[in-house]
Amino acid sequence: MKKYLIRFLLGICFIGLISAQESRSITITNNLSDSIYYLYFSSKGEQGWGNDRLGDDILEIDQTITIDLDTENSSTVINLMAEDEMEKTYRIDNINLLEADTIVITDEDFIPFGGRNPLVRSLSFFNETGEDLYYLYVSSNSSMYWGDDILGEEVLYNNESYTVELPIDADYPQHDLMAEGESGSSYEILNENLIEQDNIYFTEENLSESADDYDDYNDDDYDSYEDDYHEAYLEGYREGYREAWKEAYRLGFQDARKGSLEN
Numbered sequence: 001m002k003k004y005l006i007r008f009l010l011g012i013c014f015i016g017l018i019s020a021q022e023s024r025s026i027t028i029t030n031n032l033s034d035s036i037y038y039l040y041f042s043s044k045g046e047q048g049w050g051n052d053r054l055g056d057d058i059l060e061i062d063q064t065i066t067i068d069l070d071t072e073n074s075s076t077v078i079n080l081m082a083e084d085e086m087e088k089t090y091r092i093d094n095i096n097l098l099e100a101d102t103i104v105i106t107d108e109d110f111i112p113f114g115g116r117n118p119l120v121r122s123l124s125f126f127n128e129t130g131e132d133l134y135y136l137y138v139s140s141n142s143s144m145y146w147g148d149d150i151l152g153e154e155v156l157y158n159n160e161s162y163t164v165e166l167p168i169d170a171d172y173p174q175h176d177l178m179a180e181g182e183s184g185s186s187y188e189i190l191n192e193n194l195i196e197q198d199n200i201y202f203t204e205e206n207l208s209e210s211a212d213d214y215d216d217y218n219d220d221d222y223d224s225y226e227d228d229y230h231e232a233y234l235e236g237y238r239e240g241y242r243e244a245w246k247e248a249y250r251l252g253f254q255d256a257r258k259g260s261l262e263n
Contacts, residue, residue, distance in 0.1 A: 118167035
């Protein structure tokens, strides 16, 4: 009877040990000069980053947070990505949860445009949308931010091309692209491998489904004007609309990309 009792107790202990190993706690310290607004984890080899583990919280400067990670059906080797209030990205790869339970995020973890293993690529963008393109963004699909407009002061006219050299992270080559036309319409190409592709074509088929195409400035696009309206005033109205819509769309699409990362 005593032997059976000992075996029973040992079995309970063994089950408890296995259960304890199905989740791991890791303590994160923000040693940056800015607050951290988003914090993601992914198992080694996975493409997505899962949910933002901060939620409505903010990891302030020099603050520490402890997070439980489920390791039951995933690797105990993980990657970490953090984004601060200035939209800068920091990444720490290959964290072994069996060996480390404390991680400090520092400026050395900053990911520059093009990543840590950049390949300078000459990329040509072709405009076949039927309108001139005024803004062009290229962003790693592991980030929820579009970054800077790579056209700058240039305009990608209809039926023309624009070639630019960009550093592309060889470890994370999948990128999302967005162009914005004179009308305010947006065109999207998602999950493009920029290591394999040299030429990218924007066409009418890439028109964003959420875009409201104000392409003629007539009919119901604007309120009616008297016949003697001032053209400069109307042009100012158009420009104001384009800028306001551009910013609203950028923020809305940024939230959409954040949601896709969490899924």
